[in-house]
Every structure is written in C-alpha cells, then in structure tokens.
Amino acid sequence: MKKLDLRKKYKDLYLPSAKKVTVVDVPDFQFVMIDGQMEKGQSPGTSPAFQEAMQALYGAAYTLKFMSKLRKKNAIDYPVMALEALWWVENGPFDIAKPGNWRWRAMIMQPDHITPAMFAEALDQLRKKRPAGSLEKLRLERFHEGLSIQTMHIGPYATEPVTLDRMHAFAAENGYIQSGKHHEIYLGDPRRAAPEKLKTVLRYAVKKSG
Numbered sequence: 001m002k003k004l005d006l007r008k009k010y011k012d013l014y015l016p017s018a019k020k021v022t023v024v025d026v027p028d029f030q031f032v033m034i035d036g037q038m039e040k041g042q043s044p045g046t047s048p049a050f051q052e053a054m055q056a057l058y059g060a061a062y063t064l065k066f067m068s069k070l071r072k073k074n075a076i077d078y079p080v081m082a083l084e085a086l087w088w089v090e091n092g093p094f095d096i097a098k099p100g101n102w103r104w105r106a107m108i109m110q111p112d113h114i115t116p117a118m119f120a121e122a123l124d125q126l127r128k129k130r131p132a133g134s135l136e137k138l139r140l141e142r143f144h145e146g147l148s149i150q151t152m153h154i155g156p157y158a159t160e161p162v163t164l165d166r167m168h169a170f171a172a173e174n175g176y177i178q179s180g181k182h183h184e185i186y187l188g189d190p191r192r193a194a195p196e197k198l199k200t201v202l203r204y205a206v207k208k209s210g
Contacts, residue, residue: 025148032060054083057106057108064122068114084184096164116140148203148206154196155198176206
C-alpha cells in the first residue's frame, strides 16, 4: 500500500517557524470545505452551527481516508490534514476580538487522487449514519491562495492580535498589502491542549503595494 503524507511534503506551509514571518507561495490545493456565518453572540467554541459543520467536515475527511486506504486497486493511506478556516466580515474591517459578525469557510486539504465520485460516495455513506444537515453544504473544491505571509502563533487564540501585529509590520516593511482573508490552520486541539501550548498557523494572501 502506498503511503502519502502531505504534512511532511508541505512542511514549510504547515509547520512554519514561530520566530519569524515568512513569504510563501501557496499552491493550488484541493479541499473539502463548508461555509457559514457565526451566530450573534457566539464564538467558534460555542456556535451550534459551527460545531455541526465540524462534525460533517471531519466525517467526510475520515470517510475519504478509509475509502482510499481500503480500495482494491491503487490503495493509498494518508493522515487526515489539519483543520483550516478562513474568516472575514462582509462589511468593514475584520476584528478578531468581535466574532459575532464573522463569516467562515472551514476546510481540510485532500490529496489529488480524491475524486468527485469518491466524495459523492463518501457523502452517501455518511447520510446513512447521521441526519443530512451540514452534509448537504459540504463541497470538494480547489483553492489557490498564492503569494502569502505566514507565521506560527503559539498560545491561546485570544493573543493572536500580538502575532498579527508582527505580520502587519512585516508586510509594511517589505512592501506588501493584504489581499486575502484571515487564514488559520489549527495544529492543536483546544479541548486537550493547554491554551499556552496551542499552535496555530496564521496566514493571509498579499500583493505588492503600488
């Protein structure tokens, strides 16, 4: 059986240094993704809609992994990739301290051998186990982030503004302006890890100013 580890292959994108901000060119990747909007007065940790979406997203990701591993021809085993999310607001600046008006796109990268037919079959399997709900909002789609800056944030999500200030300063010093959404890649589980040890990749697409 063939083994595939995208986390190792793209280590520079999924395990960056926390000591510096780096410029990266993120390739076109395939994801299972789902969009939503934060309910007023809620946060990612308390939002019922977000939690339901996470169950559907992880359900699809693990079903596809086992379908790939167990197929009779060209079986491929691979670790499920980290949860990622894009965050933004429709009007006005994005404020990480005010989640009540956030929109979000949660996603998990998929290897290129995962096909639309496999994705449809995975959804059919999941429908037999749980109510459709958020399953019907899932989609298999490509996302090309391109030129971006990123760094590793270590600590609770509430302290991300300090790291974001470093990123903004780096961008200004090097002639970049933000052109994409606030992007987080979650390498730790807040339900199990101590807040001060959480690791989150922070990234956003940029373009040269002027």
